[in-house]
Amino acid sequence: MVTRKVEIMVGVFMLLGMLALAVLALRVSSINTWTTPDGYSVTARFENVGGLKPRSAVSAGGVVVGRVTDITYDTETYQAKVTMTLYNDFTTFPTDTSAAILTAGLLGEQYIGLEPGAEEEYLMNGSEIEITQSALVLEQVIGQFIFSQANKSGEEE
Amino acid sequence: MLKLTQNLGQQGLMAVARLGRRFMFLLSTLAGCAGLIRRFHLLIKQLYSVGVLTLVIIVVAGLFVGMVLGLQGYNTLVDFGAEESLGVVVALTLVRELGPVVTALLFAGRAGSALTAEIGLMKATEQLSGLEMMAVDPFRFIFAPRLMAGFIAVPILAAIFNAVGVFGGYLVGVEWVGVDAGSFWSQMQAGVDLQEDILNGVIKSIVFGFIVTWIALFEGYDAVPTSEGVGRATTRTVVQASLAVLGVDFLLTALMFG
Amino acid sequence: MPSSSSSRDALVDIANLHFARGSRRIFSGVDITIQRGKITAIMGPSGTGKTTLLKLIAAQLYPDQGSIHLDGQDVHRLTRSALYTLRKRVGMLFQSGALLTDLNVFDNVAFPLREHTQLPETLIRHLVLIRLHAVGLRGARDLMPSELSGGMARRVALARALIMDPMMIMYDEPFAGQDPISMGVLADLIKTVNDALGLTSIVVSHDVAETLSIADYVYVLSDGVVIEQGTPDQMKASESPWVQQFIHAQANGPVPFHYPAPEYMADLMQAG
Incomplete structure (x- = not known):
């Protein structure tokens, strides 16, 4: 027993x-x-989202204020449309807030960084962030760099 | 040539028959699990012998695996200047793969072989027939509590393995080679997802516990009831269970993270 | 001579039993009748399937042909629950005792009661001690099976077989590997228990002297058939050379000493 x-x-x-x-x-x-805390959903259009994924962080000033919930491609504007949820603790982003796709470290995860604007009105559920900056694609950056170097050396000659 | 074909056919038929017996065995055992609530003490006893008795080896192995991961991870990451990511590397490696897999392999070696030997000996000493003769269903009395115990114990052991492993990685990474403790934990917390990583790891270890215990019990049940036969069945348990764990791990990984 | 149909007293009636394990034929047409209240011995050399016969009677194995009736029921046609109900009334003593290794003597004997009844623990204790006392092991109740000698383990197993008040007990090689004292004790026990409790006993054995001393009726099996049957006295007086060889333990006879082999001289010369 x-x-x-x-x-x-x-x-x-x-x-x-x-x-x-x-x-x-x-x-x-x-x-x-x-x-996931409750929040309100806003959208933003980007030329290029790079490695952004659903569940990627949305941060402002280094603090996580929301999550990416959905990424689709808009065939009318030929842009990527990102839907994100911003938490209810952070409801006072001005309507002219800008969104940029940034990278944590050189090779790290990509996330959306918000830069608050100066308008009186705030973003609400369903608002769209108008000012956006696409992800830096390393190949393009390097390509541009090489191109400008080539131009420079061409001018000098 | 004809002989070869015949041989092949024979082997194939035997393999199919064996597979069939495996599943019949599983069905009977699962049917026996229903009455387990009434015989809770049997489950407790089995949890002790497959769970508690395997705990020491799991803790020691987990600590060392975590420490090795900490050291190797650091040496690799420091070349890229990314040693702050050590926490997430250690945690993800453990939670997703090494935790469930190594726990299942150790469980097969420690508890699985013991189960096979125990059942095989019960068969050799006619205890299984004896139970049947006393109108006690061995599936209910012997196999069901053991299967259930393996099913419960392995995820618990894997969770303990993971926790101890993370601690081992912390010991080496933070206390010894000097990664910043804050970034060690915060990177880990940012990179490890509860649903995607931890829950999937737990699901993996539940599946492994089930498979290893099933194989161990069946091999004991199917063993030739002599000391030689039991010995061979024990070896078969460890080999088959280990291979099954690794194979199924690939499948599950492909399903979960693919 | 009792035939399979005429006897009303038969507890077990085996008719035209055929059984093969793989390609090996073990029984080819066995008819055996076991009388109520008697000790019936089934004898034969090792490997004639005596244990298999007991397993067939208990429906742990199924025959290829023929039938076995136990207490009027065809054991191989019963549903699982009916079979289990029947088995509660049949005790079986395995060669090794088949005690559960992780329970002590007391719990082993109490096991069937705890599994099948809801008796209070005090009553269980009472019943167990009566049975243990009957087999002379009341003092050994706290020992584990690994601490028992072979003879003691069988006596505990007998106590366990008796605990459910069975109508029949089957003994599988009760004397094998026992010293003479222990053999005597076991033979005595089988006889006493059978007569005192009004049981029916089937003893499967190849220990001639002990078995003949307690049996009321004997069947001798060889090569899958019953080759001789009768009371122990009839057995001893049997004229069959086979039975004579078996009972008097002669090395040579109808059962040859030599395994089938080519002619001796020719075999020797071949190597050179």
């Missing part, structure tokens, strides 16, 4: 397991990545 000792050990074992899961959930990932 099962002794008390066995029962206690199994209890400890189960507790350890739950503790480990809790550590994984709270410490290793962060709990707020899955309980």
Whole structure:
């Protein structure tokens, strides 16, 4: 028959397991990545979204204020249309806020950086951010750099 | 040539028959799981022998695997000036792959082989027939609690392995080679997703626990009831369970992260 | 001579039993009748499928042909639950005892009660101690099966087989590998238990002296058929050379000492 000792050990074992899961959930990932806080949705159009993905961060001043929820391609304007959710804690972005696709570090994840404007009115659910800056595509940057170098050396000669 | 073809056919038929017996065995065992609530003490006892007794090896292995990851990850990342990413590298490697897989392999070696040997000996000493003769269904009494225990224990062991592994990576990365503790944790938290990474890892380990325990129990049940036969069945358990874990891991990874 | 149909007293009626394991034929037309209240011995050399016969009676195995009736029911046509109900009334003593290794003696004997009944623990204790006392092992109740000798393990198994008050007990090689004292004890127990509790017993064995001393009726199996049957006295007086060889343990006879082989001299010369 099962002794008390066995029962206690199994209890400890189960507790350890739950503790480990809790550590994984709270410490290793962060709990707020899955309980997405309520928010309002705004859109923005970009020439090029680069490596932006749904669930990428939207940040302002380095603080995460929202998440990208959807990325589609608009065949009328030939632009990428990004839908993002901004959290309800941050409802006072002016309507002339600009959005740029930035990269965390040289090779890191891409995210949307918001730069607040100066208008009196605020972005609301369904608003569109008008001023956008596309992702830097490394190949294009390098291509431009080489091109300008070539031009420069051409002028000097 | 004819002989060869005949041989091939024979082997094929045997393999199919074996597969069939495997599934029949699984069905009977699953059917036996229904009555487990009434025999909760059996489950507790099995959780002790497959779970608690495997804990030490899991903790030690997890700590060392985490420490190695910390060191290797650091040495690689520092070349790119990206040693702040050590936390996320260690955590993702553990949570997505090494945690479930290494836990399942260790479980197959420690608990799986023990299960096969135990069942094989029960068969050799006529305990299984004896139960049937006492009108006690061995599937309900022997196999169901063990399958359920493996099913429960492996995800728990994998979670413990992961937690200890992350701690090992922290020990080496932060305490020893001097990565900044803040960026170690924040990068990890930013890069590890609860649903995509941790939940998928848990699902993997549940599947592995199920497969390893199933193989171990079936090999014991199917063993030739002699000491030699039980020995061979034990070896088969470890080999087949390990291969199955690695194969299924590829499939699951392709499904989850592909 | 009891035929399979005439006897009303038969508890077990085996008719025209055929069974093969793979390509090996084990029984080819066996008819056996087991009388109520008697000890019936089934004898024969090793490998004649005596254990297989017991498993067939208990419907752990299914015959290729023929039928086995136990207490009027065709055991191989029963539903699973009916079979389990029947098995609760049949005890079986395995060669190794088949005690559950992780339970001690007391819990092993109490096991069927705990599985099949909702009796209070005090009553279970009472019933278990009665059975353990009957087999002389009341003092060994806290030992684990690994601490028991082979003879003791079989006695515990007997106590366990008795706990559900069965109508029949089947003994699989109860004497194999026992020292003479232990053999005597077991033979005595089988006889006493059978007579005192009014059971029916089937003893499968190849230990001639012990078996003949307790059996009421004997069947001798060889090559898949019953080659001789009768009371122990009839057996001893049997004129069949085969039975004579078996009972008197002669090395040579109808069962040859030599495994089939080419002619001796020719075989020797071939190597040179």
